[in-house]
Amino acid sequence: MPLDRTSEDLLAAVHASPRAVGAHDKAAWVGLFTADAAVNDPVGSRPHVGTEAISRFYNTFIAPNGIVFRVDRDLVAGHSVVRDLHIATTMSTGATVVVPMHLRYDLVETADGWRISRLAAHWELAVMVARLLGTGTSGVLAGAKLGPQLVGELGIGGAVGMMRALRGVGGHGKRLVRRLFTAVAAGDTARVHALLDARTEIQLPAGTQVTVGEFAERAREIQWSKMIAAGRTVSASVRIGDAHGVAFVDFAPGSARIAAVTVFLDTVDD
16 A cells, blocks of 8 residues: 555654664764654663753664664554564674564654654563673673663663663563453453453554454454563564554553553555
8 A cells, every 4th residue: 555645754754763873873863853752762761851861872872883673564653653673783892682672653743844752662671681691702791881881871860760671561461462362363352351441542553442342353363473571561563364563552550451552553465
């Protein structure tokens, strides 16, 4: 299905991010964001809000490293773009780690074109650390260098804020989402209703509100892979019929209740 002009413009704004990262062009990358934008990277850590904080984020996590985006799929809904991808990061010590990820960009139109108001990077800090240490000496050295960089650029509070990403719904959240998807795929509507309730906000596709019953019917035979728990959200690459997509399942604060399910879909089977 051909993209409309707005979708093309949104994708162009998002695609400028990996170009700036690959070129190590800090001004271009920081300039992609609004003055009050928030970078949640990874989701669950303390957000970096505003141009100065985003600039420090760049200095800490982008400037010292080589970063390659391996994108499987881009999805557009409303003024948001979701990327289903892996990111390969090569540290200054030579250690390379590949991390599965879902990125969500929320954009706003300004006098200077579309700008990113929020970037939510869904990936698991514990997985990245384990893979980094698994590379051997170069990974251990990279980890040892990262600590002082974090404190130097972000301060003690920023370093502690980054470690907040180690908390969240974790494996328990993933198990609940698997149970939900299994029930949906099997057409077990009663089980779906037991896992969700009338307070759960469901969008299928993103931007279209549906009831629990409609969700169970429309997503029947859902398939899923690459499940990620970041903060209080579990994201998963999904396929519903001929459409591929990414589902975000948000949990209510301090509980195991599923508060929202949002599914971004591409209507083209490629």
